[in-house]
Amino acid sequence: MKRFVEVLSDKTSLITKAQEIMVSKMETAIKAKDYCSIALAGGGTPKPLYESLANQNLPWDKIHIFWGDERYVPADHLDSNQLMARQAWLDKVAIPDENIHPMTINNESPEQDAANHERELREFFGVASVEFPVFDLILLGIGDDGHTASLFPNTDVLQETEKAIAVGDKVGQPRITFTVPLINQADCVLFLVAGANKRDALDQIFSSDADDNAYPARLIKPQGELWWLLDETAGKFFKNNDLSLTS
Template sequence: MSQESPGEQVDDALEAAGLPTPDVVVEPDADRLARAVASALVARLAAAQAVHGSASVVLTGGGIGTAVLREVAALAVEPEASVVDWTAVDVWWGDERWVPADDDERNEKGARAALLDVVGVPAGRVHAIPASDAGFAEPEEAAAAYADELAASGDGGPPRIDVLMLGMGPEGHVASIFPDSPAATDSRTVVAVRDCPKPPPTRVSLGFAAINAAEEVWLLVSGEGKAEAVGRALTGGLSGVELPAAGVHGTRATRWLLDADAASQLPR
């Protein structure tokens, strides 16, 4: 009898839990990855609107996340992107830096410049995580307020999220959940994160409870420096505490969208 590989063991565990086996898509480079993800996102939002009348997305920051938003904005003038009614798209964030609203470190600020202001998403549909100057004394208060906003939109639980996009750090962190951090074992939908190993040290992040309630979770990963963590997440059978990227999944689909460098340590 042949022995299962670690990757096959991961697939079996997901199947036993009733979760979808991850899809892996590899593009030749970061630029083509951003264009491919942008096209797929437009198609997914349009499909959600066809079914529900509206769509919802959770955005991520970082280089590849912002590049995707710029590509979506570039597509907005093309016929394939005109199928999305941007006035009926709810926008959320996976995490945010605890800095003032006009700080360039804010994921929200980058997303507005790259896409939201370009396509005209209404202010009432942009659900930004509170900034440090938004009237909350501590990030824990901001996290509780964002959790309340999520619950109000979802009739007491997380709202329907059609696509939740995540980046991943070289050590395997997603959103602002780092390996072996308190956030990795926190059961709340939104958590305050202190003493992050990368600056800025204080943040507000969705927890696994909110991330894993999304219909589709897309992990956007670019660069050779993240290849080891990609390989460990997809084939190592690790928990989300050890490697947070290994602990995220969608209820309908989990997609790893990689460039060739990030995929370089996956089995062929």
């Protein structure tokens, strides 16, 4: 794993850097195999990134969009990660409908919907049940409790080793989520983190001896590149440390 940590002066600079990385990864993947697979994050931090990407001239027919997690709500619900990305980005560009692969909530049960999406994922990537798909790029954020995707502290899903898609739990609220082993197969994982409220969690995530189950973002160690982009309010701790260097 190659880890990169950069502290940007503000959120605008963070979004600019994230866009540069995303476009570069898209171009590299498309050149190598004629398509690029990206998993999106929810939350407020990546929304301006999506809005910015909507203004780019990219080969949309070669880009396939997935989501790293989804709240257990309909696609048109205001809390839906899919809805946010569509409104900010996907509905504004000429990306084919078949290139968008949401975590469909059919209300059969969270477990069944997770299994359905895993089957769709494996069919797209052409991998068997004993393998994990390899994404070109997975976008992630963190909560102030150290969770990422819907991998919440001290929940059962953190121990999942066989499934690519599983059910996460936030105080009794089910979520559909990528699992740790799926995320860790990615060629590149990009964390976007903004705000002073993330400092304590970052301190623990980068600590040498904190509890992985208490701060699940610590479990993310992809076989490719791991990028942490932080705005200055989130990354103040790192200004006086060597963590801004490649490791």
